[in-house]
Amino acid sequence: MALSNEDLIKMCRQMVYVRKFEEHIEEEFKAGNIPGWCHLGIGQEAIQVACHWALRKDDYYFYDHRNKVMTLIAGTDPKAVMAECFGKKTGICKGKGGEMHIADKSVGNMGNNEIQGANLAISLGTAVASQIRGTDQVTAVFFGDGTTGRGEFHEGLNLAAVWKLPIVYCCANNLYAISTPHREAHAVEDIADLARAYGIPAEVVDGNDAVAVYEAMTRAVQHVRSKKGPYFLEFKTYRWQGHFVGDPAANRPEEEVAYWKARCPIKRMKERLISEGIMSEADFERMSEEVEQEIHELIKYAHESPEPSLEEAVEDVYYGLEVAAR
């Protein structure tokens, strides 16, 4: 399905939205308003936004620490996501998960589990469920280059291939796992090559070009939805910042960071829209400001949201069995 001008504008807006969402989280975190850590995906917005355009509402999604904002595109109430980052009662996981554990069953977000690689095993299960039920639901699992070091990568891809499971593997190869360069930890330059060895069709995609991402994802989803088995996409991209807010990422060459910032996915989309006359610089500015306002509302909401009550700490441990509080 080709993207209309309207679609492109909406996509652009979504990219601006997730970027600003994270920029504000960063600000709040630095101001001490957000507990724990923050893993920002700034620089990877094309993947975060465009993939969802090829998916369906009833599909299953597994994100990771870098891509929690995808749930906004999937349709989760942004207030509930922001509040979760703040650990508030109004958070999508009532403040018990935090930014590392955001699930929203109602939109198909099955949780950004923070044991890297675990979702490569868990996602087999939703895919098996589709198969057993005979539906054409697709499972899309998002993970980074570093995560492909884990054993579950192999167990998962092998089983998905043998059982022809409806899974789209979306690997954001941003060249690093924390401080470790992909090349020094992995035998293959293109992870897609490894996927191919299992007989899984695989593509290497420019992960900073939203349209390219969308098109590749569309091919992948079409293949998978028609029950031909799994498909693998490797998006080449870059995270602009350290592993988490506060990490100086001192070991990355400045030129490398500069090179990738010049390839900003939002800038790219914006320039395209402007050059194709779909949007003006002023339109973009206006939209950005609108988004800025919306995010402000979310921050305000999160700030004003109540803390969970202490008894909630022992809720939802078991189904149907209470755990004693203090």
Next chain:
Amino acid sequence: MALSNEDLIKMCRQMVYVRKFEEHIEEEFKAGNIPGWCHLGIGQEAIQVACHWALRKDDYYFYDHRNKVMTLIAGTDPKAVMAECFGKKTGICKGKGGEMHIADKSVGNMGNNEIQGANLAISLGTAVASQIRGTDQVTAVFFGDGTTGRGEFHEGLNLAAVWKLPIVYCCANNLYAISTPHREAHAVEDIADLARAYGIPAEVVDGNDAVAVYEAMTRAVQHVRSKKGPYFLEFKTYRWQGHFVGDPAANRPEEEVAYWKARCPIKRMKERLISEGIMSEADFERMSEEVEQEIHELIKYAHESPEPSLEEAVEDVYYGLEVAAR
């Protein structure tokens, strides 16, 4: 190094030796003299014997449940191996390991660990040790097709490739993991193809031809010893019996079993030696009887060996710390 006629005769004798060793174990097991289970590698003697001809005494070896007899070729006292199968005090592991846990540090046998796949991680460690010490010792790890389903297969191969570790991977693809056909559990027909995806040179070898096994292993070891990184050999072979003694392996087609029995590695070697005039049928018979006698001695030894004393049950739990007995 080409094999001399003498070498070939010796190899043939070793194959007969390990075959008869196992046949007698089977007999003793069926007679109720051996506790636990027995996993026989009958049909895989070419691999079990010939691989060792390409290795050096100071190399590290990791076997598995199917290949414990390799330790005989490595040089372990056969009496101690037989006694271990019987669980006797004179066993190589003092009766505490049994046939599933046979290690002999003195010959480089690092233990046929019975958590399938675990040795694919542990073998990285001996290889790292060679690298840190700057020696040219090779680590050879033996495992079956089924075991390549485990996550450690990936973690191991990836790291071995990136770190250029001196490891020869020897996969005996005997088409089944217990009852499960390789094809139904694995995305690749040739496991070697998966190894190649990591940039590891890999060969598919006729695992029932001792000379072919030896030659491939020689190439592999040479590559690895010269510090060019790991090498992968996939030996196509077949186990004649069930997973363990008593398993009827009922699901395997009779023709398949017959096909592979016809390709018996010992018969093959014997026919070669006879047709090349290196050995006569009578020589072979004489040798077989000699071996038979030797194995009888082992069985006798095992039978007559003492049981461990009860206190030994709490020995060697820790180094330098005693555990209380009853």
Next chain:
Amino acid sequence: MRTISMLEAINEALHQEMERDETVFVFGEDVARQGGDFGATRGLWKRFGDKRVKDTPLSEAAIAGIANGAAMAGLRPVAEIMFGDFMTECYDQIVNHAAKARYMYAGQFKMPLVIRTAVGAGMRAGPQHSQSIESWFVNVPGLFIVAPSTPYDAKGLLISSIRDDNPVLFLEHKMLYNFKGEVPEEPYTIPIGKGEIKRPGKDVSVIAYMKTVHQALEAAAILDNEGISAEVVDLRTIIPYDRQIILDSVSKTKRAVVVHEAPKTGGFGAEISSFIHEQMFYDLEAPVVRVAALDCPVPFNPRLEDYVVPSTADIVKAVKSLF
């Protein structure tokens, strides 16, 4: 009533639950074609087909992952891990996901999965195929651990486990697979978390689970001859364990022995012992004593194996030490 083995009881429970509820499916290594290493899943493949009975590769993490994902998607997966010793290879999926998904995602997901696995010593299977694994999982809130001792309990508890909306680790003691007992043909449930008095008594409570229940019963018979009336409490569920049945029994007997096959140090017996002391210290006539395996792995040699795990005589001796 008809008498069948625990293995048959388990097999029957699986058949009946698959029949009753099409969201139940069974998978693991060699469970389809071969019907499992011990035979617990025999016949299921023929009856329910490829889609609902699946042989997997040797991929324990993937097996448990499938259970997690399928449960999150609303099915009722029943996975088999061939030996409890291999639960180490999917430990993460159980500890960090099965047990936590409900909590960390604030109740959005039910986790109605069952992992069945064969545990315990006695088969001369050596250090890596004979372990008692329960205590690896007892400090993991969110997970149920069920441990039947009889065919009747096994069937009822497995059916309950499959129908329960919590993740259940279902332990099957290898040496009980052939143990026979009366089992109704129709499906029935036994509540998870409820123990049972397997033999009433008044002088001492012997608290046990799985194979040690039978040893406790033997010990009770022996003790009877010596004038000590032992009550045998079968916990049946390890987590959540039945606090009430323990309190009731011990407040009557005022003495207790806890028996399990795992090594003593750090074993689950410690939990029961400390619970009893905390709750009824002033009522006890003697300290609660633990009878357990020695603090070492399970050796291959049969005599050593039998020496390492607790015997009936050890239970008798421990009980007598309380008087």
Next chain:
Amino acid sequence: MRTISMLEAINEALHQEMERDETVFVFGEDVARQGGDFGATRGLWKRFGDKRVKDTPLSEAAIAGIANGAAMAGLRPVAEIMFGDFMTECYDQIVNHAAKARYMYAGQFKMPLVIRTAVGAGMRAGPQHSQSIESWFVNVPGLFIVAPSTPYDAKGLLISSIRDDNPVLFLEHKMLYNFKGEVPEEPYTIPIGKGEIKRPGKDVSVIAYMKTVHQALEAAAILDNEGISAEVVDLRTIIPYDRQIILDSVSKTKRAVVVHEAPKTGGFGAEISSFIHEQMFYDLEAPVVRVAALDCPVPFNPRLEDYVVPSTADIVKAVKSLF
């Protein structure tokens, strides 16, 4: 004497042992280039180079496998697993290999390996990065578990762990990394398996390890004002735990409280509690009480997190309940 943080003490121990013994090497995720997620390995890579300080991929099973194999080959590997929560991913290598290789191969191999890992709550890191993991490993004979509470102990115990010929799981509580104390510059050892009285007292023994030692000390100060003299016993080693120091302390005080940060049910406190009751039941004035986390995962929200783990006030309250 100079005052440094626990993180610096650990870092210094690693430097000194690598200097002293060239068979010691360090590896794990981000330990070389970045010096570890918390900074414990900072400087090692520069000093000792690629061969002995290695960044690995995200491959926890391989990391622990390397430790096992290298130890069997005679080296002294020191691996870092970034968070204790990820020990789930190499659980098999620890439980079935590190802890058993010596035994099942009848003493042929020493296993001189150390796995260092960061544990505990307090960082607002949520359910999968905040766990107390010791009780996952306490029923695994063959493995040592070390758990220091001060920079001084951390340095001495890490050096001992590296030099010891047993596999050691070395637990570092995240909230203690910045805790400062006096530490000698030269290398020294502290025996594994020996606790220490961190504060003498006569009315009650408070037995703790890692972060809870400091809470116990705070509690002792508060109790002092109320006329209760608490002795604080720091176990320092979890397995093998110092039975003698416990017996000595409790036979003096006749009352004991055990404190840890892991959930109460199935936690290691149960072992200590049952040990004390078994050994000194008739001397005790009151039952041993456990103070521990609630039986739930560690939630992200700071107030909830602080509520779930035990507080100093909880210790005070538990102690008072014994009088």
